[in-house]
Amino acid sequence: MINFGRVVAVDMGASSAKAVMGRATANAVAVDGYARIPLPADYKSFDAIKDKDAVVRAMKPALADAGIKGGKCILSISTSDIIARPMVLPDMPEQSLRENIMYELNQYVPVDTERYAVDYKAVRETEGEGSAERMYIIAAAISRTLLQDAADVVRRLGLSVYAIDLDFNALARFFAFIDRADGAAGSDAMVLDIGHEFTQVIIYNADKIYINRIINHGSYDVDILIASALDSDPDDVSNRKYNPSPDNRHEVYDAIINVFEDVAAEAIRIMDYFNARYRGHTIERVYLSGGGAYISGICEYMGQALGMPVSLPESGQWLKLRHGGDSFNIPDFATALGLLLKGE
Numbered sequence: 001m002i003n004f005g006r007v008v009a010v011d012m013g014a015s016s017a018k019a020v021m022g023r024a025t026a027n028a029v030a031v032d033g034y035a036r037i038p039l040p041a042d043y044k045s046f047d048a049i050k051d052k053d054a055v056v057r058a059m060k061p062a063l064a065d066a067g068i069k070g071g072k073c074i075l076s077i078s079t080s081d082i083i084a085r086p087m088v089l090p091d092m093p094e095q096s097l098r099e100n101i102m103y104e105l106n107q108y109v110p111v112d113t114e115r116y117a118v119d120y121k122a123v124r125e126t127e128g129e130g131s132a133e134r135m136y137i138i139a140a141a142i143s144r145t146l147l148q149d150a151a152d153v154v155r156r157l158g159l160s161v162y163a164i165d166l167d168f169n170a171l172a173r174f175f176a177f178i179d180r181a182d183g184a185a186g187s188d189a190m191v192l193d194i195g196h197e198f199t200q201v202i203i204y205n206a207d208k209i210y211i212n213r214i215i216n217h218g219s220y221d222v223d224i225l226i227a228s229a230l231d232s233d234p235d236d237v238s239n240r241k242y243n244p245s246p247d248n249r250h251e252v253y254d255a256i257i258n259v260f261e262d263v264a265a266e267a268i269r270i271m272d273y274f275n276a277r278y279r280g281h282t283i284e285r286v287y288l289s290g291g292g293a294y295i296s297g298i299c300e301y302m303g304q305a306l307g308m309p310v311s312l313p314e315s316g317q318w319l320k321l322r323h324g325g326d327s328f329n330i331p332d333f334a335t336a337l338g339l340l341l342k343g344e
Contacts, residue, residue, distance in 0.1 A: 009074050009336040028318050034333065035065070049153065084141075085138070088134055147164060165338075171338050176207060178318075184284075215263055256296070256298065294331065
C-alpha cells in the first residue's frame with residue numbers, strides 16, 4: 001500500500017460527519033484528533049449536497065476544536081443510492097475485466113457513466129491445486145455530482161483530497177484489521193452497520209468482499225416509532241433508544257423490536273443467499289457498527305435472532321489515542337478508521 005503518513009479521514013454520513021486525523025500501520029492505528037459533527041437535516045439528496053455552505057459552517061469549527069486544520073484527506077460519503085454488486089469472474093486482462101464489470105452492472109441497473117462514477121475492487125484467488133485463478137470483485141457506481149460536492153466541501157475546509165473510498169470498502173478493511181488483531185483472520189464474518197437512514201450489510205473474508213447490501217431501516221426509524229408512542233418529536237426522543245428510563249422502557253423496546261425484526265429477517269435472507277452462492281463458506285461472527293450499534297439491547301437481540309455471536313469492535317493494543325478517548329466510540333468511527341487504514 002501507499003504510505004500516506006498522517007492523514008485526515010472524513011466519513012460523511014446521513015446525519016453526521018466523523019473525522020479522524022492520524023496514521024496507520026499494519027498492526028496499529030494512532031489517532032491524533034477526532035470529531036463527530038452533526039450535519040444539517042436533509043443536507044444532501046441521493047445525488048448531490050444541497051447546501052454546501054451549511055455543511056462547511058457546521059464542520060469547520062468542530063474540526064478546529066479537534067486540532068484538525070489541514071492536510072491530506074481520504075473521503076467517503078454514505079448514500080443508499082449506491083449501486084454495488086459482488087461478482088466472481090475468471091482471471092482476465094484489465095481492459096476485458098472492466099468491460100465485463102460494466103456489462104454485469106448494467107444487468108441490474110443501467111449505469112449512465114456521465115452521471116455515475118464506477119470503481120471496483122478485484123482480488124485474485126486460486127481455490128485449490130490445479131484450479132484456475134478467479135477474481136472476487138465488488139463493483140460500485142455512485143453519483144459523480146455527490147462525490148464532487150463532497151470533495152468541494154472538504155477542500156473548503158482546508159483539506160486536500162488525496163483519495164476517495166466507498167464506505168463499505170472502508171468498513172470491510174477496518175473489520176479485517178480487527179480480525180487480524182484478534183487472531184481471527186481467514187474466516188468469514190458479517191458487519192451490520194446501523195446508520196441513521198439505513199443499515200448496511202457486508203460479508204467479507206480478509207480482503208475479499210462477498211456481499212454488500214442495503215436494508216432500508218436505520219436508527220431514525222426507531223426514533224419515529226418512539227415519538228409516535230410518546231406523542232413527541234423524533235429529534236426530542238432520539239437519545240432514549242440508548243438509555244431508556246423506567247417510565248418509557250416499554251415504548252422504547254417495542255420500537256427497537258419493530259424495526260430490528262425486519263432488519264434481522266433481511267439479514268437472515270442475505271446470509272442464506274451467501275451460503276447458497278459460496279458453498280463451503282460459513283459466517284462465524286457478526287459485528288455491529290455505526291451510530292445505531294449502541295441502541296439498548298441491540299447486540300443481544302440480534303445475536304438471538306441470527307443465532308450467532310454479535311459484538312461491537314473494542315479497543316486494544318492496536319489503538320493509540322493521543323488524547324483522552326472517552327468520546328471515541330469505535331463503532332461510530334469504524335468507517336473513518338477504515339479510511340485511515342487505506343494509508344497503511
